[in-house]
Amino acid sequence: MKDILAPVRNGESLTGRQELWLIARLSLPAILAQISSIMMQYIDASMVGRLGTNAAASIGLVSTSTWLIGGVGSALATGFTVQVAHAMGAKEEQKARNIVRYGLISAITISLLVMALCAVLGPLIPVWMGADPNIRKDASLYFMIFGFSFPFLAIDYAAGGMLQCSGNMRVPSILNISMCFLDVIFNYIFIFEPSNLSIFGFSLKMPGLGLGVLGAALGTACAEIFCALSMLFFLLAKSETLSLRREKYLLPYIQVLKKALKISIPIAFESAIMGMAYVASTKIVTPLGVSSISAHSFSITVESLCYMPGYGISQAATTVVGQCVGANRKDLARRLGWMTVGLGVFCMAMTGLLMYIYAPYMIGFLTNDSEIRELGSTILRIEAFAEPMYAVSIVATGILRGYADTLIPSLMNLFSMWCVRIPLSAYLAASMGLKGVWIAMAGELIFRGLIYFVRLVRKDLEIKKSAC
Secondary structure: OOOOOHHHHOOOOOOHHHHHHHHHHHHHHHHHHHHHHHHHHHHHHHHHHOOOHHHHHHHHHHHHHHHHHHHHHHHHHHHHHHHHHHHHHOOOHHHHHHHHHHHHHHHHHHHHHHHHHHHHHOOOHHHHOOOOHHHHHHHHHHHHHHHHHHHHHHHHHHHHHHHHHOOOOHHHHHHHHHHHHHHHHHHHHHHOOOEEEEEOOEEEEEOOOOOOHHHHHHHHHHHHHHHHHHHHHHHHHHOOOOOOOOOOOOOOHHHHHHHHHHHHHHHHHHHHHHHHHHHHHHHHHHHHOHHHHHHHHHHHHHHHHHHHHHHHHHHHHHHHHHHHHHOOOHHHHHHHHHHHHHHHHHHHHHHHHHHHHHHHHHHHOOOOOHHHHHHHHHHHHHHHOOHHHHHHHHHHHHHHHHOOOOHHHHHHHHHHHHHHHHHHHHHHHHHHOHHHHHHHHHHHHHHHHHHHHHHHHHHHHHHHHHHO
16 A cells, blocks of 8 residues: 655655645545444444433443543553654654554553453442433443453554554554444344344344343444454554564663653543543433433434544544654644644534534434434534534644644643533523533533634744744
């Protein structure tokens, strides 16, 4: 496969059209992978939604807690993947391979500790969230299965991120899309009882274990295990630049770890505190009733379809900016960074418009409950107005990570969430219910986009000043 980032490392000049084409080629595979990932969650939610409101609420109750844990794994991976991008940009491939080994060892070690923590906390979280006793057991089981599969998720984050930062966006994207298809198959088998499926007049006997919510967790875990092991294989056996080989370690582990922690700790801290904020937001919604919990959970899944293009572009931004920084081409990094912001805003403005128009159909795919469908449609249309500015914050995060700038952006996120969204949600929920919570969410996302825009402008000024 042609190395599309070679011109960046080799110091070649690029026209505006070539720069835009480079961003598009890096972004498209990541966007497709992100969309397929959310489609997996969308289909999961649809399958569970057919089991009833309580089943949907049990997963929605712990979903914010699983995001919190997943965010820690992603943060840890980022500390090493950014270093891989910098080493590749500087044409120090042997050092990049050293970083890969250290990153995988660290990811496995820390994820095993997290797995043990999940096993302890699983029965307690639904109680802390004040959940209805009828959904506590399923919520606990779902969270604990997630915890047991977390080491594989951490490997997936690390191996996939390192492949992407070496410029290989295709393989991680294909594997993530494959994981989605496998998730649908595994979930169908684990969730439902054996049944007859009619396709074009033919009747097929479909196997099933009838495990319900537990089946949803097991199906997703099996798909994640397949993806993680495949990602590891392509990284360590097939990658032209990062695969295993007998060679000296040019970098001591402690040096790489210190730099990784400097990058990762702000992100991990942010993920943990942000995750707690999402938990707090769910706790605000919980007293509103099971229907509100379900509508909230389903609508978050639907909205994810809108912002996943932004996250795909953000991944591409981290790769290209990181390699530009490693190649000491910060002016090119600045130009490409703003291109990714523009592309992100355009894509999410379009998806936001589609969400506003088709909200009833999108939420209707997940549930047949008329109350949930009506409430979900209303809050999705509120959120649609925030998508363009949300794109700014998502893509800017990827750009700043490429610069290894993580502390200030993390503090910005924390301020925006805890000082704007949570207080405003609590205030508006008392008088407006779930609608008030989502009005607060939309307002906070617009505010967050504005402060990230200011941060990017300041980064530009820093680059221009250092060049003088």
